[in-house]
Amino acid sequence: MQIKDLKNLMEASNFNFKKKFGQNFIIDDNIINAIISKSEIDTETLVIEIGVGAGALTSKLSEVAKNVLCYEIDESLKIILDAVLKEKSNVEIIYQDFLQANVLDDIKKYEYKKLYVVANLPYYITTPIIMKIIEDKLNVDKIVVMVQKEVGNRFKAKPNTKEYNSLSIFLNYHYDIKKLIDVSRNVFMPKPNVDSIVVEFSKKVNNYKVRNEDVFYKLIKDSFVQKRKTLKNNLKNYDLEKIEAILKKYKFDLTVRAEQLSIDIFIDLANNL
Numbered sequence: 540m541q542i543k544d545l546k547n548l549m550e551a552s553n554f555n556f557k558k559k560f561g562q563n564f565i566i567d568d569n570i571i572n573a574i575i576s577k578s579e580i581d582t583e584t585l586v587i588e589i590g591v592g593a594g595a596l597t598s599k600l601s602e603v604a605k606n607v608l609c610y611e612i613d614e615s616l617k618i619i620l621d622a623v624l625k626e627k628s629n630v631e632i633i634y635q636d637f638l639q640a641n642v643l644d645d646i647k648k649y650e651y652k653k654l655y656v657v658a659n660l661p662y663y664i665t666t667p668i669i670m671k672i673i674e675d676k677l678n679v680d681k682i683v684v685m686v687q688k689e690v691g692n693r694f695k696a697k698p699n700t701k702e703y704n705s706l707s708i709f710l711n712y713h714y715d716i717k718k719l720i721d722v723s724r725n726v727f728m729p730k731p732n733v734d735s736i737v738v739e740f741s742k743k744v745n746n747y748k749v750r751n752e753d754v755f756y757k758l759i760k761d762s763f764v765q766k767r768k769t770l771k772n773n774l775k776n777y778d779l780e781k782i783e784a785i786l787k788k789y790k791f792d793l794t795v796r797a798e799q800l801s802i803d804i805f806i807d808l809a810n811n812l
Contacts, residue, residue: 554593560613561661564592565685567726571599574737577719578657578683580604585651587679589637589658589668591616594623596659601627606649610637638664638671646677654678659685662731666690666706669740673713682714682740685722691736703798705763709756711802712747714740747806755809762797762805769794777812785811 565571574596580586586604591597591611600607601624609632611620617634624630633645646654656679660668665686672679686694689702695716696702710716722735749755764773771793774782783793785808791800 554615554619557613560590561663562592562613563659563662563727563729563731565595565659565726566728570720570722570726571596573720574657574683574685575599575603577737577739578655578681580655580657581653583652585646585649585654587642587646587654587656587658589656590661591620591632592659594620596657597630598623598627600657601630604655605629605651606631608645608649609633610635610640612636638667642675642677653680655680656682656684658683662687662690662733669694669710673709678742679740680742683719683737684740685735685737687731688721688734688736691718691738694738694740698801699799701798704766705759705797708759708802708805710740712749712755713743715743716740747802748810749806750810754812755806758809758812759797759805762800766798767796769796773797781811782808 580600580603582603582605584604586600586607588597588600588607588609591609593616597607597609597620607627607630609630611632611634614634617632620632624632633640654677656672656677665684669682669684672682693702693704693707694710695718696704696707717739718736719739720737722737724731724734727735758774758777761777762770762773770782770786771779779793786792786795786804788807789800789804791804
């Protein structure tokens with residue numbers, strides 16, 4: 540189905556966009572085709588899509604993937620999606636909030652060699668969705684998602700940049716992250732107030748050696764609790780002498796701010812606490 544046909548179908552079904560679900564549907568075939576191409580999906584891939592919208596991306600995914608498992612919170616889209624995807628036998632849509640879903644159970648019936656997440660994520664729950672994928676241990680090989688540009692920049696941020704924060708470190712611990720495409724706000728219906736980017740998360744091949752992940756995660760969170768303050772202020776409840784001794788190896792001291800430290804330094808700190 541062409542984008543123009545999709546728009547006509549939505550008008551005919553009197554669909555109303557719902558702000559509470561962050562609904563901004565892609566209406567540009569070029570962007571959809573670019574996402575498909577850069578995702579490198581093949582016939583051994585199970586794709587999870589979160590936030591199906593009107594099914595424009597879903598339809599294209601079904602043409603290259605073995606199966607597409609979709610989560611859509613808005614049941615009022617069912618009439619549209621039944622029409623758009625009626626001939627797509629390898630697509631399953633679960634009308635449920637992805638954040639409440641037991642995805643590990645849902646994927647058990649599928650056979651696949653690679654597991655990808657490909658989606659145009661609702662801006663307001665982008666981070667919780669990524670966190671759920673990690674915390675549920677879904678063992679996803681690759682995530683390709685369209686997100687708000689500002690949020691995407693934080694995901695892939697490097698030390699000594701204003702975007703770099705605890706989430707940047709947490710995500711980079713699990714994935715190699717890179718930008719794939721810049722996306723104008725004009726390719727959505729309705730048009731959002733911000734531009735987007737498509738970001739790729741690839742599962743790290745050479746994992747960092749962290750002795751205790753709980754200690755590591757807590758250290759990162761505590762180090763950034765007040766971003767503009769020094770480690771001396773943010774880590775008052777830690778053994779500061781031990782921390783300073785490790786920092787000296789990297790030519791830093793306790794007056795350093797967390798945003799100046801790379802993930803390798805945080806791992807060294809966590810492993811010696």
